[in-house]
Amino acid sequence: MTARIAIVTTVDLAVPDADEELLLPHLPEAELVAWDNPEVDWASYEVAILRSTWNYTERLPEFLEWASRISGVTRLVNPLETVVWNTDKRYLDDLAARGLPVVPTTFVEPGETADAALLTGSVVVKPSVGAGSAGAALFHDDEAAAAAHLASLHADGRVAMIQPYLSQVDEVGETALIYLGGKFSHAARKAAILSRGMSLVHGAVRGREDRAV
Numbered sequence: 001m002t003a004r005i006a007i008v009t010t011v012d013l014a015v016p017d018a019d020e021e022l023l024l025p026h027l028p029e030a031e032l033v034a035w036d037n038p039e040v041d042w043a044s045y046e047v048a049i050l051r052s053t054w055n056y057t058e059r060l061p062e063f064l065e066w067a068s069r070i071s072g073v074t075r076l077v078n079p080l081e082t083v084v085w086n087t088d089k090r091y092l093d094d095l096a097a098r099g100l101p102v103v104p105t106t107f108v109e110p111g112e113t114a115d116a117a118l119l120t121g122s123v124v125v126k127p128s129v130g131a132g133s134a135g136a137a138l139f140h141d142d143e144a145a146a147a148a149h150l151a152s153l154h155a156d157g158r159v160a161m162i163q164p165y166l167s168q169v170d171e172v173g174e175t176a177l178i179y180l181g182g183k184f185s186h187a188a189r190k191a192a193i194l195s196r197g198m199s200l201v202h203g204a205v206r207g208r209e210d211r212a213v
């Protein structure tokens with residue numbers, strides 16, 4: 001049988017995705033397809049579901065150009081407009097404008113400087129386009145190091161963001177709420193990462209356990 005569902009990954013996955021190994025046996029009409037494989041005929045799939053395209057953070061314009069192109073020939077899940085909005089954490093400003101509580105965030109473009117007061121105390125400096133905590137760093141009362149990290153993100157051409165460190169993440173973790181078809185389905189708790197010097201590699205947890213709640 002020809003696969004009808006493309007579960008979209010990348011040719012560049014550092015480690016196999018554990019979720020996909022669990023999912024694929026239950027979806028015989030699906031197969032793993034890489035967004036960055038130029039040989040793929042996207043029109044041959046009824047639907048393309050974004051799953052483990054982790055290198056989008058390094059190649060965002062190219063990734064969005066690909067998403068736009070395939071949206072014309074197959075049904076992209078999530079829709080293009082959502083993908084464009086959601087791949088850059090500047091969406092936090094939109095959420096705040098709609099009255100949702102968000103972590104106080106200052107975005108700093110390359111070429112701009114940050115107010116020193118924002119870099120004092122316990123602060124997180126991270127890229128506005130990022131995943132798996134790559135490029136995110138925590139500083140305690142070290143304005144010079146925080147400024148240096150900001151400068152290194154800018155040198156990479158990235159928009160940086162500064163947030164206060166939320167200590168609740170150490171106490172209760174971070175809870176992801178999963179909605180399916182607009183209805184709450186379940187939640188997953190993530191342990192603190194930055195205060196424990198941990199990182200994620202292409203979505204795989206290194207040195208910590210995620211726990212379903």
Ligand SMILES: Nc1ncnc2c1ncn2[C@@H]1O[C@H](COP(=O)(O)OP(=O)(O)OP(=O)(O)O)[C@@H](O)[C@H]1O
Nearest residue numbers: 124130131132133134163164165166169192193194
């Ligand atoms: N302001 C903050 N306070 C406490 N912890 C933070 C803060 N910002 C980031 N972290 C920690 O760093 C991790 C990664 O940060 P964040 O979730 O913002 O980016 P990401 O996981 O790389 O991107 P995305 O969530 O969009 O995939 C978080 O899961 C959390 O553990």
Ligand SMILES: [Mg+2]
Nearest residue numbers: 131132133174
């Ligand atoms: Mg995150």
